[in-house]
Amino acid sequence: MAKLQTLGQFIVEKQKDFPYAKGEFTRLISDIGIAAKIVHREVNKAGLVNILGEHGTQNTHGEDQKKLDVFANEQFISALRSGGECCIVVSEENDEPIFIESEVSKDAKYIIAIDPLDGSSNIDVNVSVGTIFSVYRRKSVNGRATLEDALQKGTEQLAAGYIVYGSSTMLVYTTGNGVNGFTLDPSIGEFCLSHPELKIPSKGTIYSINEGNYVHFPLGVKKYIKYCQVEDEASSRPYSSRYIGSMVSDLHRNLIKGGIFIYPTTSQAPKGKLRLVYECNPMAFIIEQAGGRASNGSTRILKLDVDSLHQRSAIFIGSAEMVLQAEAMLNEFGY
Ligand code: P6P
Numbered sequence: 001m002a003k004l005q006t007l008g009q010f011i012v013e014k015q016k017d018f019p020y021a022k023g024e025f026t027r028l029i030s031d032i033g034i035a036a037k038i039v040h041r042e043v044n045k046a047g048l049v050n051i052l053g054e055h056g057t058q059n060t061h062g063e064d065q066k067k068l069d070v071f072a073n074e075q076f077i078s079a080l081r082s083g084g085e086c087c088i089v090v091s092e093e094n095d096e097p098i099f100i101e102s103e104v105s106k107d108a109k110y111i112i113a114i115d116p117l118d119g120s121s122n123i124d125v126n127v128s129v130g131t132i133f134s135v136y137r138r139k140s141v142n143g144r145a146t147l148e149d150a151l152q153k154g155t156e157q158l159a160a161g162y163i164v165y166g167s168s169t170m171l172v173y174t175t176g177n178g179v180n181g182f183t184l185d186p187s188i189g190e191f192c193l194s195h196p197e198l199k200i201p202s203k204g205t206i207y208s209i210n211e212g213n214y215v216h217f218p219l220g221v222k223k224y225i226k227y228c229q230v231e232d233e234a235s236s237r238p239y240s241s242r243y244i245g246s247m248v249s250d251l252h253r254n255l256i257k258g259g260i261f262i263y264p265t266t267s268q269a270p271k272g273k274l275r276l277v278y279e280c281n282p283m284a285f286i287i288e289q290a291g292g293r294a295s296n297g298s299t300r301i302l303k304l305d306v307d308s309l310h311q312r313s314a315i316f317i318g319s320a321e322m323v324l325q326a327e328a329m330l331n332e333f334g335y
Helices: 007-017 024-043 068-083 120-125 211-216 219-229 247-257 276-289 320-333
Strands: 086-091 110-118 129-137 159-165 169-174 179-185 190-195 206-208 260-263 293-295 315-318
Touching: 007 024, 007 179, 007 190, 024 068, 024 110, 024 129, 024 159, 024 169, 024 179, 068 086, 068 110, 068 120, 068 129, 086 276, 110 120, 110 276, 120 129, 129 247, 129 276, 159 247, 159 276, 169 190, 169 247, 169 276, 206 247, 211 219, 219 320, 247 260, 247 276, 247 315, 260 320, 276 293, 276 315, 293 320, 315 320
Parallel strands: 086 110, 206 260
Antiparallel strands: 110 129, 129 159, 159 169, 169 179, 179 190, 260 315, 293 315
């Protein structure tokens, strides 16, 4: 029986790997872990506590009943605010950055970009959802942190991770020294190391894309989808099509089994749908650290300029050989 190692024990042991240790990162990740446990609790009883779907219902205090993604957003922001290490939160749920200026956060150096509950439209039908987060260090040196601190390229990330609220709740993260996965043991309320040094297979037999948009895809994407469907025993094709509609769940499966996830530009979404800052960049950092590849079809995701908080990007991400194949077909037939 392997020795049980909690997330907290792991971070302390690995603190030497984190350039700005001194416990700051330990505090950040443990704050995120606490919020994740609270969200886990609500996600897992969502159908019972009237926390589903639309606004309009009232709780006992006459307040609007929170949609689960709003609830999750509040939990992460509250944990980061009280933790004192975070000076800006960029959230999918908030148009503007949240500047944290409190006594406890006066020396805070970190920016967190977060999608608090990605895929939340799935929650009402009991399909797994996730949280995605990125950690940056502020570049401005004194006074109030600035918007520019929140508009850093993906290569500047100090850490990135996701929580997937599925058949079990897992936290997977990287600080640039590989990827490690922790499974929540609700009986002790701890994330425990369950998937050390995760590596994505260099090729797989799963492709994940919403083929309902086929008519709107660029020709290169159409050609790649047909490539996946051709019978060719030597390359284990046709591949399997697996698409949950929840990025964290699709990417977590492909990280473990191998595969490619694609959300390309379409005629209706000419810049793509997924958001660069709190979806594409963190997932690209994690997948690259696991030995995979992530691009917008031509440019490495982590190298893309970040011009606005909620900008969108196309994304081709997963097993390196599969992403390279897709990029080659985009290059030949058009983006
Ligand atoms: P579509 C969920 O809404 C999300 O942001 C990602 O989690 C998911 O991969 C994608 O959108 C699904 O989008 O257009 O295929 O429903």
